[in-house]
Amino acid sequence: MNKQEDKKNLIIQTALAMFLKEGYDRVSVMDICKTCGITKPTFYKYVTSKEQLLRYYFRGTVEDLSACIRAMDPTNYWEIVCTGLTFTMQKSVRLGPGLYSRYWILNFNEKSEAPPYMSEARTMTIEAIQKGQKAGQIKNPSDPALLYLTCRNVGLGYALKWCMSNGAFDLIDRCRADFAAILQVDDHQQRGCNG
């Protein structure tokens, strides 16, 4: 940890805490600077824009997910698949609907060159779908990569609805129940799930 990194982290952590407490729109770059005790030029030395601060919240998520999957029971394919599909979402829900909406707007405004959902965790989740099919835990026989993309987009649809409805339902529960119906996972497989 060097001094530069320390300062950058201070700005990011302070800003995210302020967004969560006061709402993204009500916090200006100047407010963040004041709280951190820095000037605007210093702020922009470390961070390109206010929007980019939201991106930092998700830094390391994909790596965390890979580590999380590696630590799981390797034969409980349904649980691995569910984790693979909802991990980022669980982190997002903690932002609350207002801030999570902001994050989506950011994504909509910056059209991505590469398809989303590309990561080591994606590969691991698809593998778990395939193994789950062979083991009979997952009875939907469709192509595992297609099932992965489809479930991700069902989840994306619910996430957007969750944001637009100001968090009117339990996003993770809803997604787990739908993924179980889509993948055709028996009730007794869905440990801890509201099916």
Added chain:
Amino acid sequence: MQRNNVKQRIIDTSFDLFREKGYKSVSVMDICNACGITKPTFYKYIDSKDSLLKYFSSTLTAQIPEEWFHIGSSTDHLQQIIDVFDLYYFHTEELGIDLYTEVFAANLKEYQGAFNDVFRFNAWIEDLIRLGQESGQIKNPSDPHRLMSSLIALSFGNGAYRCMYADPDQSMNNLFQSGLKAILCAEPEEVR
């Protein structure tokens, strides 16, 4: 009646202009000029340019012909489900990805009802899933209500995915249809 006519004309004209010139380059003044009305008249009917976007879906649902809601003699219920969503995606592709992106962004800033559930539409999809399961065409035996809900979520999520990542190799509808078949474990009759 007169009121409704003016409002509907503003909505129709603005969507034509958005499609032609792109949402961002059309001003309220442009819409007024094209409709032959003044700005105060515009604001009498419409709150803001952004609020026009809430009619994105209602302009679509208004287009669904009445006879679509009759099962008729067709036994290919999967194809019937595909046809309804076809209409949704045709409408969306016609208006353009840019405008669709604006609809998402505007509704995330302040929800305007563009993605409200249309209960009649949902109930109909659910019925078709149930019939398809009974005839054996749809092999996923899960609760039809939940499967319907998944398909509706997929149609939004898939649209959003296309807004965030424009894959030139796959149209929005192709992507949706392959997902739909994977969920329901079904193929249309002509393919079987």
